[in-house]
Amino acid sequence: MKLTRKTGLRSLAVGAIAVSSALVLTACGSDNNSGSSSPSGGSSNAAASIKCGSKANLLASGSTAQKNAMDVWVKNYMQACSGSQINYKPTGSGAGVTEFLQGSTAFAGSDSALKPDEVTKSKSVCKNGGQGIDLPMVGGPIAVGYNLPGVDNLVLDAPTLAKIFDSKIAKWDDPAIKKLNPSAKLPSSSIQAFHRSDESGTTDNFTKYLKGAAASDWSYSGGKAWQAKNGQSAPQSSGVAAQVKQTAGAIGYFELSYATASNIPTVKIDTGASAPVAASSDAASKMIADAKVVGTGNDMALKLNYATKADGAYPLTLVTYEIACDKGNKPETLDATKAFLNYVASDDGQKGLSGQGYAPLPTEIATKVRSTISSLS
The missing domain is CATH 3.40.190.10 (Periplasmic binding protein-like II)
Incomplete structure (x- = not known):
């Protein structure tokens, strides 16, 4: 499916307006924020909708900006999927990408898309001709x-x-x-x-x-x-x-x-x-609605229009990605990685962001992200 600025991204403005005006991008973990709310969203309805993968000890690291969201996602998934262990370390985007490129984590969280040299390096970690790809999950100011x-x-x-x-x-x-x-x-x-x-x-x-x-x-x-x-x-x-x-x-x-x-x-x-x-x-959200998908293939890196003059659009905005191999993921963690990320990108996973201060993904992007996650091998 081809995403366009008008159709794929503009819907984010509509979706985010439904979120409370008090929402702000939150961050914590090693970046402790005393004003952040504790993880929530672990409802029985959310747990009931989660399709569990195989039991595995899933290690991931990276962006501190998405840590509160990760707290919610990890809590809900582990409650629903007994025996699964997910450990997300908020080491910062740079350290998260480094650990992913060293092959020590199943995926990384990064507030920046992979650079060309990082994509090249990822090919030595992602086997079977695979490479690292960017999957947008959350955004904020x-x-x-x-x-x-x-x-x-x-x-x-x-x-x-x-x-x-x-x-x-x-x-x-x-x-x-x-x-x-x-x-x-x-x-x-x-x-x-x-x-x-x-x-x-x-x-x-x-x-x-x-x-x-x-x-x-x-x-x-x-x-x-x-x-x-x-x-x-x-x-x-x-x-x-x-x-x-x-x-x-x-x-x-x-x-x-x-x-x-x-x-x-x-x-x-x-x-x-x-x-x-x-x-x-x-x-x-209005800023992200003016963005373009510039990634090729399954990569969904976005390009923001920092020079925007659109009324009400705040130009200092970031998008956080989950970075994973499109092919050649480690067999022992592949199923768990797909199951967890599919939950993260699901309607219930995105709805869980509302109380944590993030703008959920627009429907068209979330659908494409879920399709890409399902194709990981």
């Missing part, structure tokens, strides 16, 4: 949090953010910031810009946005590792959020749940639309 007492409703645009995180704008009362916030009482204090110290899909998506929407002001190639000079760093989204929370004049990027949990104000982004856009699940 990346917030830019700040600590600037007395300043509410801060508005920034892509060029200004690029210059801030590249240390080219160093003071809060810089003319570029003043122009976007004419009524704000901006201090003359220094900007303390924080980025991730570890390899991160959040960093990859943040820098993709800067490169996609402000190419003339962001000269770096991007990736999971931070490339710009200067600035300050902290490990994991929890570390960046903590530094922003406690440091006057700070600014940093992390999943929206961290801002919500710690009461950190977030930047509204001027995209050129009729009004600046705040980070929210609905606004992220």
